[in-house]
Amino acid sequence: MKLKLWQSTNTFQCQASNRGPTSSLSRPSNIEEVQKSSKRKSNSNGSKERTRKRRKGSSNTCHTRTLSGIRLSSAQDAEISTASSTETEGTMGQKSEKTDEQRKKSSKTINATKDLSHKTTTTTSSSDKPSPSSSVTIAPLVSKDDFVAKYTQNKLLGRGGFGSVYEGYRKDDNLPVAIKHIPQTHIKRTAMSLNGKHAMVPVEVALLLKVKPAAAETSAVVALLDWCDLPNELILVLERPVPCMDLVKFMVTRGYILQEHEAKVITKQLVDTLIEVHSKGVFHRDIKLDNILIETSSNVPRVWLIDFGSGTVLADGGYTTEEGTYDYFTPKGLQWRRYKAEPTTVWQLGLVLFAMLHGHLPFKHEREIVCEEPAISEGLSPECQNFLLSCLFKKPGARPSLETLKNHSWLMTL
Structure with missing residues (x-):
């Protein structure tokens, strides 16, 4: 099933934000909100109505501009759908x-x-x-x-x-x-x-x-x-794996917010796992709390990755098919309906880490995803703040690769 985002030719243009990367939390932790947002799997049923409601609540700090000539054809969508009669998409998701x-x-x-x-396909x-x-x-x-x-x-x-x-x-x-x-x-x-x-x-x-x-x-x-x-x-x-639970339930057992060291242990394993998945030529496309299992048979939690239902083959080119969970979409995916594999995976990794450390996702709707900087807790170490902020840069080209994250000073101190 495909999520067709709004069909108009409007998108967001953001004014500069005054909020720095290490500002204190502006809203309380809410694990229930995390659970709800993680369940919002992309699909065509009701997606237009949900998008209209979200856009009504958008702040005036963002305004719209008209796009001209932005038409992405299926020839630009390097996906596994090329061999499937049910997945091939035409221009603008048709x-x-x-x-x-x-x-x-x-x-x-x-x-x-x-x-x-x-x-x-031309890019795979x-x-x-x-x-x-x-x-x-x-x-x-x-x-x-x-x-x-x-x-x-x-x-x-x-x-x-x-x-x-x-x-x-x-x-x-x-x-x-x-x-x-x-x-x-x-x-x-x-x-x-x-x-x-x-x-x-x-x-x-x-x-x-x-x-x-x-x-x-x-x-x-x-x-x-x-x-x-x-x-x-x-x-x-x-x-x-037995015994295990998904990451949302694991967070609940820890009082909704994980200590930085425990979040680091999980993040390091996630980075290694995602490098492994990409090395096998697979793009998961739906990294979120619900799709991460934590095995609790020892003192050190062990990470397992599940659910490749939104996945596709890894390609150097961009993708235009919107699949995954809405609240984990990237800014460019929302604005331009186009995204690349590794920057998307790094963005989703950043959202998961933010949720582990704050008890909620950093953005509530597309205006915040596109326009606002994450309100990262000042109580975290500078290395952790740097790691997290780098994953959540709005421009995909500014985000580090998974290999770079693996060698980040924050993970190297584990």
């Missing part, structure tokens, strides 16, 4: 014109898929996206009976706009698993080789297979163990 005959051909033959990829190399030459190493379960015979499904863990997740166990060895059910109406697909045959594989499956570690490797990404592609739904069986 669907590109593709006949039923073309759709059928793209799912039947490798040549048609390559043709479509050549027409719809063939090695950046799952292609028909890629190999699926986990064959899907054939039927629902196969799934029931292999796994026990228990209580509901969570439900969102794109599916439900249940606690479960593998019957053979009682291994804890998470079982994710996604309606087929929400499934995007890409061409891959499946048991020697070309098939249209769910994108989330393809991405999870790309980030799956080799036998001798370890990873902080929750691994895909099994999948079952049924007529009405996709079932993903995923690794489930």
